[in-house]
Amino acid sequence: MxxxxxxxxxxxxxxxxxxxxxxxxxxxxxxxxxxxxxxxxxxxxxxxxxxxxxxxxxxxxxxxxxxxxxxxxxxxxxxxxxxxxxxxxxxxxxxxxxxxxxxxxSWSAYPDTARVLKSLRAQGVRTAVVSNIAFDVRPAFAAIGAGDHVNEYVLSFEVGAVKPDPAIFTAALRRLGVPAQDSLMVGDSEEADGGARAVGCQFALVDPLPTAGRPDGLVTALGRAGIGT
Structure with a gap:
């Protein structure tokens, strides 16, 4: 898989x-x-x-x-x-x-965020940020040098749907041009992010710990799904 x-x-x-x-x-x-x-x-x-x-x-x-x-x-x-x-x-x-x-x-990146996004980009794995949010988060990624490593930003206030509404996940998949069964959603909310399962995505849960206390949570979650970074 x-x-x-x-x-x-x-x-x-x-x-x-x-x-x-x-x-x-x-x-x-x-x-x-x-x-x-x-x-x-x-x-x-x-x-x-x-x-x-x-x-x-x-x-x-x-x-x-x-x-x-x-x-x-x-x-x-x-x-x-x-x-x-x-x-x-x-x-x-x-x-x-x-x-x-x-x-x-004001937002702090997790220690492995930039590394993971860069690695996925290098492997040809397409990525999207799918967020329930009402402001533009793109500058946060630019600030850590990862702006070019994300293919799509699918933000609730721009697409008119909030997780777990299937519409926000299908919008992301449509933009990426990838079928749901070939996709993984990574998030800290079983309720909101886990909604991706309803459209056929795999799902990996991470713990929203303080950044200093979660040095490799993304690497670990992707590893469990068989994706090396």
Whole structure:
């Protein structure tokens, strides 16, 4: 089966890159008039990166924005600013932190990301980044010298579908020109990324650990699927 994999689809957040906060982002911020400490930082970051569920109270209208946040930048902004305000941040601090989230420079690549993408390109294996996201991640790949190693970027806000909707996976496969049975999806969410199985792709799960704690997660996942890097 290994030599049948001619394309690999990758999730972005928690798979190829991870949003890892710096203390400087929170300088001068308070939650409910208490200074933001490590525990509060961690909880705010969880609320900003949790792929499913709702972490704060929402009206029906606010939940609609949350549910559709990865389809349009304005809904993404509205949804996350609500989460941050409901978490106790003042408006200007919520906007400052949100702007960090959508800045590709804020995202850290996993140690083996560039290596894996370069190796697959050299082997003639086509690749696509398939992400539920509302901002352009291409600059993050350019920053690590991997911009030319990805064949296609299939981003929810550009294609109008979010994982696990089969439409986003079929869009990626169509662009790559590769049948589903010859493709592997790699991601950190069984629920979202594992949806690729429904269209016939193989699936490999990775753990969205901090980047320093997962030096070769992609290499290992591809190796299990019979793809050497």
């Amino acid at each position: 290994a030599d049948m994999v001619s394309a690999v689809l990758f999730d972005f957040s928690g798979t190829l890159f991870r949003l890892e906060e710096q203390d400087s982002w929170f300088a001068g911020m308070a939650v409910d008039e208490r200074e933001v400490d490590g525990h509060v930082q961690a909880e705010l970051m969880r609320r900003l990166t949790a792929p499913t569920g709702r972490s704060v109270t929402m009206t029906d209208e606010q939940y609609r924005a949350w549910a559709n946040r990865d389809l349009a930048p304005h809904l993404h902004r509205e949804a996350y600013l609500h989460v941050l305000r409901e978490s106790g941040l003042a408006d200007h601090h919520a906007e400052s932190l949100y702007d960090r989230v959508i800045d590709p420079a």
